[in-house]
Amino acid sequence: MTTKLRLRRRNDRFTDLGPRKKVINRLVEHRLIDRVSYEQYRDKVRDVYSGPQGALLAACSFVSGHSTLGDRLLRERRFDLRGARHILDVGSGAGQIAKHLLRYSDPEAELTCFDLSHEMLCRARARLKSHRPRHIVADIARLPFADASFDCVTCGYVLEHLPDPRLGLAELARVMMPGARMLLLATEDNLAGAWTSRMWCCRTYNRRELFDTCKKLGLHWQKELWFTRMHKVFRAGGICVEIVKQQP
DSSP: OOHHHHHHHHHHHHHHHHHHHHHHHHHHSOOHHHHSOHHHHHHHHHHHHHSHHHHTHHHHHHHHTHHHHHHHHHHTTSSOOTTOOEEEEETOTTTHHHHHHHHHSOTTOEEEEEESOHHHHHHHHHHHOOSSSEEEEOBTTBOOSOTTOEEEEEEESOGGGSSSTHHHHHHHHHHEEEEEEEEEEEOBSSHHHHHHHHHHTOOOBOHHHHHHHHHHTTEEEEEEOOSSHHHHHHTOSOEEEEEEEOOO
16 A cells, blocks of 8 residues: 555544544634734744744753654654755754754755744754854745755744745745655644644644645655654654655
């Protein structure tokens, strides 16, 4: 059975179980993203991450276990960084993923980190204490990079800050080389995701809809990844997949 068929069958199960949950989710989930323009929402996101919440981001990642579990994904080569030469870390934040990239990528790999918030990049520099990454202030919907610039991308919990995932995924597809791989993590449309949405003023994503959007952009879901066996059994931890940009 192919990865695609496995995914669709799982999504059918999600769909069957979903309607009862979604009533609660809609009550909890933060919906500012639906009520204002993209520019207004982008400014709100920048303010959130430049302020006290952003200052606590690294600590929240540690307490939630995402930092340790993300480290395991790369350390165990379930998402293998070996051979990557030009790596892009999307929405780098306080450097939570960049820290792992520095540890597990090849020493000669070039690492570019960008974030909408200049303050977050300053925090990342202070936290990483490395001159190797290049830090750039940028908007995922308007990337300042040439076509086919990167052979590896990590995008951890960033698409949630877009009203439509195509705004960011199309740009990521543009700057990825054919055959480039992406580690994509996104908040799923379940109750845990709704509470995450409430805290960070973001939206959530349906797994099937995100899969279909990627497919239209030539981004193939190579395999689903899970932090642990327990996460897989309980379908927890959000959406975590390895994506490959298809050859033209």
